[in-house]
Amino acid sequence: MKQVNLKQQAVKKLKNGYPLVKEQDLAIPITQSEQDQLVQFCSNKNEIIGTGYLSAQNKGIGWVFNAPKFQWTKHELARLFQSAFHKRSAYFHDEGTTAFRLFNGEGDGLGGVTIDFYAGFLVVSWYNQFVYQEKAQLLAAIGLTDLKIEGIYEKIRFPHDTKLATEHVCGKEAPEPLVIYENGVAFATYLNEGWMTGIFLDQKEVRGKLVNGFLAGKTLLNTFSYTGAFSVAAAMGGALGTTSVDLAKRSLEKTKEQFSVNQLPLDNHDIIVMDVFNYFRYAKKKGKSFDCVLLDPPSFARSKKHTFSVAKNYGELVGEVEPLIAREGYLIASTNAANVSESKFKKMIEEALKSKQRVYRLVEHFQLPADFKVASSFPEGNYLKVFLYKLDD
Template sequence: MKEIIIKNELSKKFKRSYPLISPTDLTEASQKPTNEWVKFVSQQKEFIGYGYLGHQNKGIGWMVSFDESQPINDNLLKQLFNEAFEKRQGLMNDPLTTAFRLFNGEGDGLGGIIIDWYDGYLVISWYNQVIYSFKEQLLTIIQNCFGEELLGVYEKVRFEGKGLAESSHLSGNQASEPLLIQENGVSYATYLNEGLMTGIFLDQREVRNQLIEGLAMGKTVLNTFSYTGAFSVASLIGGAEKTTSVDLAKRSLNKTREMFEVNGINASEQDIIVMDVFDYYKFALRKNLSFDVIILDPPSFSRNKKKTFSVAKNYNELVAEAVAILNKDGILIASSNAANVPLPKFEKLVEQGINESKRKFEKMALYQLPVDFAVNKNFKEGNYLKVMIYKIF
């Protein structure tokens, strides 16, 4: 097995079972990726762990085993997947929720691969070329964990791979289009082979459930960066008076209508607007529009002809302009999945935006990743989701 050398002064964190490998952790000669499982050692040849090297958006590799007697083989991989799937049995047996995360990368012991369950179908995401090179080995192990309940398998290639389709059907039956999944008893239209996204972000399940349970009951709701309108649907199921869904992408119009229709909601009675969110703020002010609940869930980074937005630099502006059209005693749901913005910084940005509007506020709740999005206790930055709910006076 090839040995990869970690600098002595940087080996301590790995002795605490830290899983992510960065370029600066390795000697220069050890930084080249290799399509094989490798052994990590110190410059004195002291064993550190087993894993692999593979460039992705965070780091250049992952530790998988810190036990020298347990190299990476089929037995270890079977154990990791079986343990992860067993932990999700409660969700697997819940008829009200038929889509969730089955395996969450490093949170379940193997960084670079994520598996989601969509009512009998697996959607496997590969995050780097090297983990993808183990595809056949991993697929065999994963599929052997299921019996007849597994209907089919799809994959998403989330790295730049020459000649690789970003989404493909791999085996078994093909899912209907749309595939209607259930989440807390609400239907959502998903498409398993339509680009990298399926139509719903599964990590927001608990927040949507708060809306289903009545957080917006009797209230008007503005859902910004609305994508397919999942938050709007949850709000209406929970008794919201009316929703306004705003997204710059033209596809959001038909996708949101479809989400309403599969739940028996008359889409014509809701406002679905294709517009830049900051432009909509200005439009709302001109038209004297205001809302009881505003949901902010922007991408980490976006750019259009007029503006560049990043959570790290501009979230406070987004909040300040939202609060300007939020009614007294209104509710602000501020969300971000930006991994480069830790929770304390995010909270500071949100509250800075509220303060800029000279409004008082009360923090009502904080949500991070739900239990199926397992987080490695030694890699807390893996808990990327931050959703803060405020009451604004």
């Protein structure tokens, strides 16, 4: 196995359990031919720090296994998977939630791979070339666990030669739509449609608050609404009305479908295909206001007239939507941008509210749910940040 020497600062991090190796951590830069293989990470004195692999992805250049003597065999991988699956056993006994994360990459000891459970089917996501080229062994390892499944889909989440971002791998093919449940609410999902399935499983606790009646008798503006999952959750929790706004044309039919699988009429629930910033201007002209506004934009987005990034523009987004939040209303501010710290995100929100002279109070704070296990030594793995504010309290 090839040895890769690290700078002293990186050695200290890895000894403390930090699992990610970045390009600047390497004592000597690696060539393309040295990537995508198992390696031993060493100090400049050739002390072995840990076993892992090199393979570029958006987070870094490689991962260290959390078990010092971990062996890359299907039986060792099966034990790793089985341990993670066992930790989620309570979810299998919850009839109201049939979709959740089973294996969360570095949080469960192996960076670069995630496994999601969708009502008897698995969605395995590969985040770099190494795990993708090793997929036969990784899938065989899943097969050695006691998990009972009907079929497996894969999603390739790194630049690659094949045109397919998703593919059915083995077993039965899932029905379309595959209806899953979360907090007792039905959601239509599609396992073989690109990178996304129709719902982001990491937001289950935020949707759960809505389902439990947080906005009962109130109105919600759901921006960047995708398939309208937040709107459906609010409606199931007794919301008086919802407005879902997204630029993508598919959002109209997708959101209608989510209401339909829950047998919810669309009375008082508007679905608007429009650039969110254009909608803000339209709503202000019409004198609209909402009891709650939910802002959950993509980390980066571009339309014909706007380029948006959470890191640069989230505060501006809050400022734009503030006039639409009713007196004593709520703001749910959310991002999954890993490059924005929790403190920076909170500061952007609150500075924008202050600039608009709105009094605010932080009511609740959400991070990743328990099935999205995060390594204590890798806090940036807890990428989800959601702040619920009460205004004019």
